Amino acid sequence: MSDFFTLSVLVATFASGVRLATPYLLAGLGETVGQRSGVLNLGVDGVMLLSAFGAYWTSLETGSLLLGVGAGLLVGLVMGVVYGIITVIFQAEQGISGIGIYLFGLGFSDLLFEEMVGTPTPIKSLPKYSIPGLSRLPILGEALFEHNLMTYAAFLLVPLVALLLMKTTFGMNVRAVGENPEAADSLGVSVGLTRFAAIMVGNGMAGLAGAALTLGLGIFQPNLTQGLGFIAVALVYFGAWRARGVMLGALLYGIVAAVVLQLKARELIPLEASDLAAMAPAVLTIVALVVVAGRIEAPAALTNPFSRH
Amino acid sequence: MLEMRGITKRFPGVVANDDVSFDLRAGEVHTLLGENGAGKSTLMKILFGLYQPDAGEILLQGRPVTITSPTDAIEHRIGMVHQHFMLVPTLTVAENVALGLPSMRRPFTDLDTVSQRMVEISDQYGLTVDPSIEVWKLSVGERQRVEIIKALYREAELLVLDEPTAVLTPQEVDDLFVILRQMTEAGRGLVFISHKLREVLDLSDRITVLRNGVVTGTTVPAEASLERLAEMMVGREVSLAPDKPPVATGRPRLVLEHVTVIGDRDTVAVDGVDLEVRAGEIVGIAGVSGNGQRELAETIAGLRPAEPGSSVQIDRADVTTADAATTRAAGLAYVPEERMKDGAIGEFDVGENLLLVNHRDPSFLRGGLFDFERIRLHCQRLVDAFSVKTPTLQTPTSSLSGGNIQKLILARELDSDPTVLLAAQPTRGVDIGAAEYIHGQLIERRSEGVAVLLISEDLDEILALADRIAVMYEGRIVQLVDRADATREGLGLAMAGAADRSPG
Numbered sequence: 167m168s169d170f171f172t173l174s175v176l177v178a179t180f181a182s183g184v185r186l187a188t189p190y191l192l193a194g195l196g197e198t199v200g201q202r203s204g205v206l207n208l209g210v211d212g213v214m215l216l217s218a219f220g221a222y223w224t225s226l227e228t229g230s231l232l233l234g235v236g237a238g239l240l241v242g243l244v245m246g247v248v249y250g251i252i253t254v255i256f257q258a259e260q261g262i263s264g265i266g267i268y269l270f271g272l273g274f275s276d277l278l279f280e281e282m283v284g285t286p287t288p289i290k291s292l293p294k295y296s297i298p299g300l301s302r303l304p305i306l307g308e309a310l311f312e313h314n315l316m317t318y319a320a321f322l323l324v325p326l327v328a329l330l331l332m333k334t335t336f337g338m339n340v341r342a343v344g345e346n347p348e349a350a351d352s353l354g355v356s357v358g359l360t361r362f363a364a365i366m367v368g369n370g371m372a373g374l375a376g377a378a379l380t381l382g383l384g385i386f387q388p389n390l391t392q393g394l395g396f397i398a399v400a401l402v403y404f405g406a407w408r409a410r411g412v413m414l415g416a417l418l419y420g421i422v423a424a425v426v427l428q429l430k431a432r433e434l435i436p437l438e439a440s441d442l443a444a445m446a447p448a449v450l451t452i453v454a455l456v457v458v459a460g461r462i463e464a465p466a467a468l469t470n471p472f473s474r475h
Numbered sequence: 476m477l478e479m480r481g482i483t484k485r486f487p488g489v490v491a492n493d494d495v496s497f498d499l500r501a502g503e504v505h506t507l508l509g510e511n512g513a514g515k516s517t518l519m520k521i522l523f524g525l526y527q528p529d530a531g532e533i534l535l536q537g538r539p540v541t542i543t544s545p546t547d548a549i550e551h552r553i554g555m556v557h558q559h560f561m562l563v564p565t566l567t568v569a570e571n572v573a574l575g576l577p578s579m580r581r582p583f584t585d586l587d588t589v590s591q592r593m594v595e596i597s598d599q600y601g602l603t604v605d606p607s608i609e610v611w612k613l614s615v616g617e618r619q620r621v622e623i624i625k626a627l628y629r630e631a632e633l634l635v636l637d638e639p640t641a642v643l644t645p646q647e648v649d650d651l652f653v654i655l656r657q658m659t660e661a662g663r664g665l666v667f668i669s670h671k672l673r674e675v676l677d678l679s680d681r682i683t684v685l686r687n688g689v690v691t692g693t694t695v696p697a698e699a700s701l702e703r704l705a706e707m708m709v710g711r712e713v714s715l716a717p718d719k720p721p722v723a724t725g726r727p728r729l730v731l732e733h734v735t736v737i738g739d740r741d742t743v744a745v746d747g748v749d750l751e752v753r754a755g756e757i758v759g760i761a762g763v764s765g766n767g768q769r770e771l772a773e774t775i776a777g778l779r780p781a782e783p784g785s786s787v788q789i790d791r792a793d794v795t796t797a798d799a800a801t802t803r804a805a806g807l808a809y810v811p812e813e814r815m816k817d818g819a820i821g822e823f824d825v826g827e828n829l830l831l832v833n834h835r836d837p838s839f840l841r842g843g844l845f846d847f848e849r850i851r852l853h854c855q856r857l858v859d860a861f862s863v864k865t866p867t868l869q870t871p872t873s874s875l876s877g878g879n880i881q882k883l884i885l886a887r888e889l890d891s892d893p894t895v896l897l898a899a900q901p902t903r904g905v906d907i908g909a910a911e912y913i914h915g916q917l918i919e920r921r922s923e924g925v926a927v928l929l930i931s932e933d934l935d936e937i938l939a940l941a942d943r944i945a946v947m948y949e950g951r952i953v954q955l956v957d958r959a960d961a962t963r964e965g966l967g968l969a970m971a972g973a974a975d976r977s978p979g
Contacts, residue, residue: 334582342563342574349561352525353575353625354546466564474525 170432173305179428180309180421184317187420188382189214189375189391191320193398194405194412195327196371201402202331203364204344204467205253208264209245210372211395212271217241217376219275222386223282225289234289235316235377242373245271246366254362257471268395276388283386291384292316316378321413323371328409340364344465347472357472372398397451404454406462415454422447476501476664477522477633482531484517491517492528493688499633499664504655506667506675509685510708510906511877515668516558518685519635522666523555524548535633546575554626558637558668560618564611568604568621569593572628589628596627600654615763616647623654634658635666640674644763645934645967652678670708670907672701672715673935684708709907716939717914720922724942725754728806728926729775729895732786736770736779736950744770745781746950752895752926757917759941760930760952762970764900767950768930769812772899775928776809777802778817790894803832808893810884812900812930814877818884821873825865826854828872829887861886862912878909885916896920899930914940934966948972 170176193210200207207213220241225234245267252263292314301311331337339360342350347357372395379394380386397419405411426443429435435443477499484492492514499505507515520526522533524542532539535551542548548555562571573589590606597603602620610618619639626634636655640648655665655678669675675682676696683693684707691707705713729752738744745767752758760768773779775787777799787795789805797805811817819828830850833839839850854868863882865875872880881901889896898917902910917940921927931937937944944961946954946969954969 333584335578335584336582338566338570338574338584342566342570345565346561346563349563349571350574352523352545352555352557352561354544354549355575 170429170434175428177305177308179424181312182427183417183421183424184310185313185382185420186423187416188313188317188320189379189394190398190401190419191413191416192316192323192375192378193372193395194401194416195320195323195409196368196375197399197402198368198405198407198409198412199327199331199340199364199371200368201468202344202407202465203340203361204347204465204470204472205361205365205368206260206264206399206469207249207267207365207368207372208261208396208399209249209267209271210264210368210375210398211391211393212268212275213242213245213249213369213372214376214379214391214395215271215275215389216245217373218380218390219278219376219386220373221377222289222380223278225381226283226287229290231290231292231381234381235374238373238377238380239370240373242369242371242376243366245373246369249369250362250365253471254358254365257473260469260471272389279386279388286385286387289381289384292378292381314382316374316382319374320378324409324413331409336360336363341465343472344467347467347470351472351474361472397448400451400455403464404451407465415451418454419447419451422450476536478534478537479518479522480532480534482518482521482528482533484514484521484526484528490688492521494531495685495688495690497683497690499666501632501662501664502659503680504659504665504667504678506669506679506682507685508669508672508675508682508704508708510670511904512687512906513685513708514688515685516637517688519555519637519666519668522548522635523553549575549629549631552630552632553635554629554631554633555635556619556622556626556637556639558639558641560622562610562618562621565609567607567609568613568624569606571610571621572606572625576629593624593628596624600627600657602654615642615765616644616650619643619651627658631663633664633666635668637668638670639667640669640671642764642932644970645963646971648674671935672704675704676701686710705907713907713911717911717918719918719940722755722922722924724756725924727751727753728790729897729928730786730788731775732788734771734774734785734787735782736767736774736785737782738767738770744950745774748947748950748952750928750945750952750955752928754894754924754926755921756942757921757927757929757940759937759944760928760947761934761937761944761966762932762947764932766947768899768947770950771947772809772812772897772930775802775897776807776811803891806894808888808891808896810881810888810896810898810901812903814880814884815873819872819880821871823872824869825858825863825872825875825883826850826868828883829854829857829868832887832891857886857890858883861889861916876906876909878905878912881905881913882909885913889916889920893920894925896925896927897930898927900932901929902931902933902936910936934963934970937966938963946970 193214197207197210217238221234221238224237225231249267252258253260294312294314297311301307339355343357343360351357380390401412401415404415426446430440479497482492482495495518509515521528524544524547540551569586569590572593573584578585579588593606602624604617604620659665667678679696681693681695684691686708701715705715731748731750734745734748736745762768770779774781777797781795785795789807792805794802794805815821839846861882864879901913917927929940942958944956945952946966
């Protein structure tokens, strides 16, 4: 145990926690915007799988990470259009539709991978980019300022999403249609358009999350996410529908996961217990959810389709 | 300024508005009076662009217009204060006002400018509200002010107020009327929707009465009376003040001692209530809703736990900690406030709802299964005895009118020959005919020696029925008076929290 509690290991573990938190954070922030508008998307994981494959395959074919990120975003947006049509235009039950999106994403990304790639072929992963000056800070430098660009982008999006929700007209409309769509409608705010736009933001960010995951690892395999998108949905509840809360949740999750990885790597956890230990982040999330649950109320119109009367 | 000509609107199975014409002049209050379902709200929703008429036309300042959305209505300077407030509780007052309006600082909101203009409007009409506070923190009266400010902010010249007084204390109603008169003096036209006759006579310049989607007449207060208006609404003579024979009161049948209850928000909802209801009397609990009446009723009915130290007794039996079934067995009949939530199951048919309390009664069983013939006879008897208007016993309860659902609940509850009747808002949202009937039933039970506890927000109802009146404010009984000593003004002040805190 003693060689785990050295400064360098702790800092490395923290840094890896920040890195692991990235896809959760991106997907969670996007889902926050969607849920604030009253739309639950349980299909985040499926969207992430499809966009992860899109990003991986594009990078594999073109050798460009940037094009890969763009492909991930594009796939996310396309899935946003699909989910928007299902839930806003056809007003389908959101929980069930989301599960449908997930299963579609899971199966279709698998199929595409088998047909178009076949065997997992590593690609160049996102390079670390040390921020000049800041990365030389003791401790903090390695922990916070030696990451890939997607990680920086994810954390930069935290204040931007908060700003979007709280200070812009669009954000105000999103909050209004998620809370009392009849009121928004009576003032001429289009509930459908606002929700559609929020879904596009959410799915676009889920797309980025998928890209960040696959390009961060430099590999794709079937069911790469292993339910990561569901955890991201849970983190929105954990974070009480606020960008900062979601960030704290993602960090907590990432760091616990990093600690477990680190302990396993050092064989501090017996092999037999390692599967149990892998559950730790999920268990922690559930416990945290139970503690948080009920204290802060969800958007009142969450999962309720809107139509006049 | 407004003319609606020959408006017809059909919904599947009903004609909500049948060739309705209505007009409004600048500077007047024109009331639309009618029972629930008479078509008042439909007509105004057409004006506000929420519904499209099947026939008829709308003219503003003499020019025909089509209004297909609330945005159109707002552009035509039409504002609406909805009965169920159209506010977003988690947004601030200023955000609620700004919602749907273009911002000067796109893409960002410009709440400073909005707040500033809002305060100007508030000052002009005495509508004080803090722009930066979240709406959920406001009282009902304050929320209504926000609704009016929203309309004025959009420079509404024509304002529709849909049952604006339903949720206000008498004092708040007076304040509102002062504001409304200021608005008409400034040349605005107001459409006032109500079924409270007294207020209608007080405020209106003209009154148009709707019944079953048809205009039954237009009159002015000088030529109308409460009785005349009620007749126009219902289509026959109605007695607004029920006859109450004198009854000698007996021993206390419902006794509450220091009843304290925690509400849904973990705050004290009922705070040490002491009250006795004797055989043969109706005790009315007046008060604006949300002052602990619902929690008190649920506690008496065994649906909500009371805090230690509380005591609830029915006919000397201690039911403080009893569940609903035990409380009923002790003699309680309960007509809950939310009839479709707690009183009846909408998807169940009429017969099933009538049987709900008795479905375990062995006399309705044969060999462990329901004896449907016996059940049918029982239900048919109740439907006939309480004149519940339903096509069949198999009709889904949700398709009945509010008044008939309430009669159904009353039939079921009174069938058990209770000794205590707890009726919460028994006539809220029901038509005058059904209300008259329900009031008659309460008085009849009182004559039979039942102790009746009537909880109502409608002060007229309390004054018409109760022998003693308790006023609830912030979980406490702040005033308890005999009917003979009660005045509308005194009760109104107590409802607003201005009464001496010591009951008596």
